[in-house]
Amino acid sequence: xxxxxxxxxxxxxxxxxxxxxxxxxxxxxxxxxxxxxxxxxxxxxxxxxxxxxxxxxxxxxxxxxxxxxxxxxxxxxxxxxxxxxxxxxxxxxxxxxxxxxxxxxxxxxxxxxxxxxxxxxxxxxxxxxxxxxxxxxxxxxxxxxxxxxxxxxxxxxxxxxxxxxxxxxxxxxxxxxxxxxxxxxxxxxxxxxxxxxxxxxxxxxxxxxxxxxxxxxxxxxxxxxxxxxxxxxxxxxxxxxxxxxxxxxxxxxxxxxxxxxxxxxxxxxxxxxxxxxxxxxxx
Amino acid sequence: xxxxxxxxxxxxxxxxxxxxxxxxxxxxxxxxxxxxxxxxxxxxxxxxxxxxxxxxxxxxxxxxxxxxxxxxxxxxxxxxxxxxxxxxxxxxxxxxxxxxxxxxxxxxxxxxxxxxxxxxxxxxxxxxxxxxxxxxxxxxxxxxxxxxxxxxxxxxxxxxxxxxxxxxxxxxxxxxxxxxxxxxxxxxxxxxxxxxxxxxxxxxxxxxxxxxxxxxxxxxxxxxxxxxxxxxxxxxxxxxxxxxxxxxxxxxxxxxxxxxxxxxxxxxxxxxxxxxxxxxxxxxxxxxxxxxxxxxxxxxxxxxxxxxxxxxxxxxxxxxxxxxxxxxxxxxxxxxxxxxxxxxxxxxxxxxxxxxxxxxxxxxxxxxxxxxxxxxxxxxxxxxxxxxxxxxxxxxxxxxxxxxxxxxxxxxxxxxxxxxxxxxxxxxxxxxxxxxxxxxxxxxxxxxxx
Numbered sequence: 001x002x003x004x005x006x007x008x009x010x011x012x013x014x015x016x017x018x019x020x021x022x023x024x025x026x027x028x029x030x031x032x033x034x035x036x037x038x039x040x041x042x043x044x045x046x047x048x049x050x051x052x053x054x055x056x057x058x059x060x061x062x063x064x065x066x067x068x069x070x071x072x073x074x075x076x077x078x079x080x081x082x083x084x085x086x087x088x089x090x091x092x093x094x095x096x097x098x099x100x101x102x103x104x105x106x107x108x109x110x111x112x113x114x115x116x117x118x119x120x121x122x123x124x125x126x127x128x129x130x131x132x133x134x135x136x137x138x139x140x141x142x143x144x145x146x147x148x149x150x151x152x153x154x155x156x157x158x159x160x161x162x163x164x165x166x167x168x169x170x171x172x173x174x175x176x177x178x179x180x181x182x183x184x185x186x187x188x189x190x191x192x193x194x195x196x197x198x199x200x201x202x203x204x205x206x207x208x209x210x211x212x213x214x215x216x217x218x219x220x221x222x223x224x225x226x227x228x229x230x231x232x233x234x235x236x237x238x239x240x241x242x243x244x245x246x247x248x249x250x251x252x253x254x255x256x257x258x259x260x261x262x263x264x265x266x267x268x269x270x271x272x273x274x275x276x277x278x279x280x281x282x283x
Numbered sequence: 284x285x286x287x288x289x290x291x292x293x294x295x296x297x298x299x300x301x302x303x304x305x306x307x308x309x310x311x312x313x314x315x316x317x318x319x320x321x322x323x324x325x326x327x328x329x330x331x332x333x334x335x336x337x338x339x340x341x342x343x344x345x346x347x348x349x350x351x352x353x354x355x356x357x358x359x360x361x362x363x364x365x366x367x368x369x370x371x372x373x374x375x376x377x378x379x380x381x382x383x384x385x386x387x388x389x390x391x392x393x394x395x396x397x398x399x400x401x402x403x404x405x406x407x408x409x410x411x412x413x414x415x416x417x418x419x420x421x422x423x424x425x426x427x428x429x430x431x432x433x434x435x436x437x438x439x440x441x442x443x444x445x446x447x448x449x450x451x452x453x454x455x456x457x458x459x460x461x462x463x464x465x466x467x468x469x470x471x472x473x474x475x476x477x478x479x480x481x482x483x484x485x486x487x488x489x490x491x492x493x494x495x496x497x498x499x500x501x502x503x504x505x506x507x508x509x510x511x512x513x514x515x516x517x518x519x520x521x522x523x524x525x526x527x528x529x530x531x532x533x534x535x536x537x538x539x540x541x542x543x544x545x546x547x548x549x550x551x552x553x554x555x556x557x558x559x560x561x562x563x564x565x566x567x568x569x570x571x572x573x574x575x576x577x578x579x580x581x582x583x584x585x586x587x588x589x590x591x592x593x594x595x596x597x598x599x600x601x602x603x604x605x606x607x608x609x610x611x612x613x614x615x616x617x618x619x620x621x622x623x624x625x626x627x628x629x630x631x632x633x634x635x636x637x638x639x640x641x642x643x644x645x646x647x648x649x650x651x652x653x654x655x656x657x658x659x660x661x662x663x664x665x666x667x668x669x670x671x672x673x674x675x676x677x678x679x680x681x682x683x684x685x686x687x688x689x690x691x692x693x694x695x696x697x698x699x700x701x702x703x704x705x706x707x708x709x710x711x712x713x714x715x716x717x718x719x720x721x722x723x724x725x726x727x728x729x730x731x732x733x
Binding site for chain 1: 624714
C-alpha cells in the first residue's frame with residue numbers, strides 16, 4: 001500500500017514540475033505566427049503539388065498573407081482549388097480575388113501506332129527520361145511522345161493515363177488541376193498548359209516535330225509540316241510558325257476553327273466542339 | 284610470370300573475336316557518302332563546301348568549329364549533293380554533308396606509295412610541326428570517344444608528360460580492327476609512336492597489348508628489340524583495360540585521380556593504335572583522316588571481316604558486303620557489345636570513331652528479364668572506377684541528383700561492367716547514364732553562372 005502511495009506522489013510531483021517548466025518554456029519560446037496563415041492553409045486543398053509555384057500549400061499561404069499585407073493578392077492562383085478556393089481566401093483576407101481562367105494540360109502529339117510507324121524496338125530501361133537521353137525512341141520522330149508514362153507517374157491527381165490503343169497519354173479534363181507536374185517531367189516538352197476555353201473548346205497543334213516537312217511527314221502521317229497554311233488563314237494573328245512547327249496562341253485564338261479545316265495533315269485539332277450533323281448533298 | 288593489369292574491378296566477357304585471322308579488305312566505294320559534322324567531342328565542324336562543289340578524296344569539306352573540334356575531309360570524289368540533317372546512331376537528326384560519289388580521284392598531295400618513311404629521314408620535323416599537322420589532318424581519338432588528338436599532346440601547364448602509351452588492348456569482345464592493323468602495319472605504327480613521342484617531347488613509349496594477342500606481342504617485341512625507349516607491355520586479359528585510366532594503371536602503375544584530372548596529370552598521354560597509324564599517314568604521307576579500320580562481325584553474319592572503310596559509308600552497305608543481315612531479330616551496334624550504341628537505322632554512316640559494326644542476333648539481341656536487386660554487390664566489385672553502381676542507379680531513378688553528384692557519378696565512363704555482371708539483369712547503366720546526363724547539365728549550368 002505504502003509502495004503505491006509513494007509512486008503516485010513521486011510521479012505526480014514530476015508531472016507538476018514538468019508542466020510548470022513546460023508552461024514557462026512555451027511562453028518564452030512561442031513562435032508568433034499570423035493567425036491568418038493557419039486559416040488560409042486550412043482553405044487550401046493540401047495537395048502540396050507545387051502548381052502555384054510555392055513549396056507546398058503552407059508556402060502559398062505565407063505568400064498570400066504577405067501579399068495581403070502589401071495590399072494585393074493578384075497573380076496568386078491555386079490551380080487545384082481554382083476560383084472557389086481563391087474567392088474564399090480573398091474573403092478571409094478581406095481582399096478582392098483575382099479570378100483567372102482555368103488551364104488544362106494538353107498533349108501535343110498524336111503519334112499513335114497507326115499514324116507513326118515503329119521502325120525499331122527499344123529494349124532498355126522503360127522511362128521516357130532514359131529513352132530520351134539515349135535515343136530518338138522507337139519511331140522516326142525525335143520530338144514525339146515516347147509512351148513510357150513518366151507523366152502518368154508524376155500526376156498526383158490521377159488525371160493522366162496511357163491509352164493502351166494509341167500508346168499516348170490522355171488527360172482527364174475534370175481531374176486535371178493544371179499543376180504542371182507532367183509538363184515539367186516530360187523530357188520531350190510535349191505537354192503544355194493551355195486555357196480550358198469556353199465550354200472546354202480548345203484548338204491546338206497536336207504535334208511538336210521541328211523537322212522539315214518531308215522528314216516529319218515520313219515519320220508520322222499527322223505531323224505538322226510547317227507549310228504555313230494555317231498562318232495564312234488565321235484572321236486573328238494567333239498562329240506563328242517557327243522551326244517548321246506551327247503554334248497557336250490561346251490568348252489570341254477565337255476558335256473559328258478555320259485552321260483545323262485548312263491543315264493538310266490534320267495536325268491541328270479541335271476539342272469538345274459539337275459534332276456537326278452531316279449535311280447530305282443530293283447528287 | 285604474372286602479367287600486369289588494372290587493380291580495381293573489371294569483368295571477363297566472352298571474347299568472340301571471330302574475325303581475328305581475317306585479312307583486311309578494302310571496302311567497296313559507297314554510292315553516297317554521309318559526313319556528320321559532329322564526329323568528335325567538342326564543337327561541330329563548319330562546312331566549307333556548298334551544294335554542287337566538286338571534291339576529291341582528301342579535300343577539306345568542313346573546318347574546325349572551335350578549339351576542341353576537328354576538321355573533316357572528304358573520303359570520296361564527287362559532287363556535294365546537299366548540306367542537310369540526317370539521323371545519327373541515336374536516331375536524332377544531326378547536320379551532315381552528303382556527297383554523291385563519282386570515280387575515285389585523289390588529291391595530288393597525298394603520297395599513295397607503300398614506302399615506309401621513318402623519322403630519321405625527316406629530321407626537319409619539329410614538335411610544333413607535327414602537332415600542327417595532326418590538328419589539320421582532323422585526327423581524333425579512334426578508339427570510340429573521339430577526342431581531338433592534338434589537344435592531348437598539348438598538356439595544360441600544370442602537368443608534364445613523361446611517356447606516351449599506345450592502346451593496343453582492344454578489350455571489347457568481337458572487335459579485331461586494331462589487331463589486324465597491328466599485324467598488317469606494325470612498322471608504320473612504330474613510326475607513328477616515334478612522331479607522337481617527338482611531338483610530346485618525351486623519350487619513353489609503351490604499347491600495351493592484351494595476352495590474347497600473342498602474335499602481336501611477338502611481332503612488336505621483335506621490331507622494338509633494339510629500341511630501348513619503347514617497351515611492349517603484355518597485359519592480362521580483363522575488360523575495360525582499354526579505358527584510359529585503367530591503361531595507365533596497368534602499364535605504368537599510376538592512378539589517375541577523379542575528374543577533372545586526366546592521365547597527363549600523372550605524366551601519361553594515351554593514344555589508340557589506329558590514332559598512331561593515322562598520325563603516321565598524316566605526317567609522312569600527307570593523308571588526312573578519311574578512312575579507318577572497321578570490323579563487321581556477329582555470330583550469325585555470313586562473312587564477317589575486317590575492312591578499310593572510307594568514312595561516310597553507311598552501315599547498310601558494309602553489312603551487304605558481308606552477306607547481309609541475318610534472319611530474325613537483330614541488334615546492330617556501332618562499336619562492340621559492351622560499349623557500342625545500337626543504331627536505329629542502317630543509313631547511319633561510319634565515322635572516325637566507328638571501330639566496329641557488331642550484329643547481335645536471336646537471343647543475344649534482346650535483354651533478359653529484369654529481376655529485383657538481391658544486394659549481392661557484384662556490381663561494386665566489377666566497377667573499375669571504384670563506384671557503387673547499384674546506389675548510383677537507385678539515386679538516379681529517384682531523381683536525387685545532388686547526392687548522385689557526391690557519389691562520383693561523373694567518374695563513370697559507362698563501360699557497362701556493372702550491368703554485364705548483374706545476376707538480376709538490372710538496367711543499372713541505363714539509370715546511371717540518365718542521371719549522369721542531368722548531373723553534367725547541372726555542373727555546366729553552375730559553371731556558366733560563375
